[in-house]
Amino acid sequence: MPDLGPLWLTLHLALVTTAILLVLGTPISWWLATTTSRLKPAVEAVTALPLVLPPTVLGFYLLVILSPTSFLGGLWVDVTGDALTFSFSGLVVASIFYSLPFMVQPLQSAFETVGRGPMEAAASLRASPLDAFLNVAVPLSARGFLTAAVLTFAHTIGEFGVVLMVGGNIPGRTRVISIAIYEHVETLRYAEAHVLSAGLVAFSFCVLLLIYTFNRRFPVHVG
Amino acid sequence: MSAELLSLRVQLSFPGFDLDVAEELRLDGVTALFGPSGGGKSTLLQTIAGFETPRAGRIALGGEIWFDSEARVNVPAHRRPVGFMFQDARLFGHLGVAGNLAFADKRSRTRAAGFNRGDVIAALDLRPLLDRSIGSLSGGERQRVALARTLLTRPKLLLLDEPLSALDLERKADILPYLEDLPKRFGIPTIYVSHALEEVVRLADRVLVLADGRPQAYGPAAAIVERLDLQPITGRFDAGALVEARVTGQDERLALTHLDLDGETLKMPMVGHLKPGDTIRLRIRARDVALATRRPEGISIRNVLPGAVDDITPEPDTAFAEVYVALRTTRFRARLTRAAVEDLGLTKGTPVFALIKSVTFDRRLI
Secondary structure (H helix, E strand, O other): OOOOHHHHHHHHHHHHHHHHHHHHHHHHHHHHHHOOOOOHHHHHHHHHHHHHOOHHHHHHHHHHHHOOOOHHHHHHHHHHOOOOOOOHHHHHHHHHHHHHHHHHHHHHHHHHHHOHHHHHHHHHOOOOHHHHHHHHHHHHOHHHHHHHHHHHHHHHHOOOHHHHHHHOOOOOOOOOHHHHHHHHHHOOOHHHHHHHHHHHHHHHHHHHHHHHHHHHHOOOOOO | OOOEEEEEEEEEEEOOEEEEEEEEEEEOOEEEEEOOOOOOHHHHHHHHHOOOOOOEEEEEEOOEEEEEOOOOEEOOHHHOOEEEEOOOOOOOOOOOHHHHHHHHHHHHOOOOOOOOHHHHHHHOOOHHHOOOOHHHOOHHHHHHHHHHHHHOOOOOEEEEEOOOOOOOHHHHHHHHHHHHHHHHHHOOOEEEEEOOHHHHHHHOOEEEEEEOOEEEEEEEHHHHHHOHHHHHHHOOOOOEEEEEEEEEEEEOOOOEEEEEEOOEEEEEEOOOOOOOOOEEEEEEEHHHEEEEOOOOOOOOOOEEEEEEEEEEEEOOOOOEEEEEEEOOOOEEEEEEEHHHHHHHOOOOOOEEEEEEOHHHHOOOOO
């Protein structure tokens, strides 16, 4: 029986990343969906960068920025006593950047679909902008939230290059499933590689099946 | 109820469109914003609600300033005490009918108003719809729910943006009585946007005519409808006059309603829900009025009213002339040929009998 540690670590990382990105991505997406600012294309381009950059590029810069000798990395060491590179916290930070577009783009599109109409209606019913956002825009965008969370989660599970650059391969700390599989293959331990790979395929399929089934039953709102 | 003034000074520009309005609207009863599509009616309404921000100007209700470009005041839409009903209802699909009503009710429950949720539901006959989802409602039902939702914000001013324009004729006829009933039942001053003269005639006390982003006329509905110089704007409709008449009785056998107009009796096809003493508004189209210099006999037209010619306006280049006929206090119009005016020797002051076809008084939508 192969060591299942990397599987749990991977799930833990994907869950934490998705949760943090829901909090960070929602305001960014809302701003992008509603702004008339000239900065919008620039911000859109920045949030889409992780889609086009090779993970090694992203990983390289993150490694530089997060290393204990940099300002940010040094500050983290001073505050927490732990380095951001080659640690679980570092992996979370890297995953947040790596998966950002998978949270922002579906949400932005969902918010754009909601549009001005329901928000004006909410304002005419004396709802403050925050009230209208929480009680009208968010529920009307429920499918968008679901899609964004699933894509972010799945994308984080599959990451390899960034993790390797920033986290390395430390069992129990940074050795996620994709890296464990890579190492098994490198060392010609195909049996273990098979178990982990097949497990990941089965797990991913089950998660997606569950969510698409749920999504299909989700009521479509026509206002 | 004392009438408050809505003071409007609004300058607003979109590419290819300028809105420039400076008016004081007296707010009691229903004020119609009337004019052709694209004339700026809805934009003005949205500006009053706070959805559009003028480039310059001032908007104030009584002493409450909602917008003032000089004093840099701009009260956000959700803090203005107005209720806005949208053309497309804009009900929230994730909430049911009851949920939509609760959304409004919850946020305005503490405001003073002479009515509560139950009154509004009763007034709009919504009890059977409360458990329904928004997707299952017909167009007319949606507008009723939207109207109720708007009323539950307990507004000081009700803004209705073409609430009937998305509905077919039959649905319109379903909703109109509810709208007509509003001022009496809830006493909230209303601004009603419409490009349909028939709606304006039925609902409005005063009319602000808006075309090309500018006010063209403002005054009592009856006077505006009568004005010839506005016909390029109102012209798609038949010229006519608005008169008020009092119900004196119902003739069940012949299915007629008897009315008193300036001391004369008018008969029209029965309108069931009227009671003696009710005042109703009638539109008499100029082309439905004929004139005679002697009281005619043996004629099918039932309504013959004695009056006098008040004014004659020949229409150049056509065969026709508009003749104004005065009763004691009201006047209406007849469209005759210029030849008839000459043959009968009509001049100002000539006593005449106006012959009005009963069908003219049909109050359903045309």
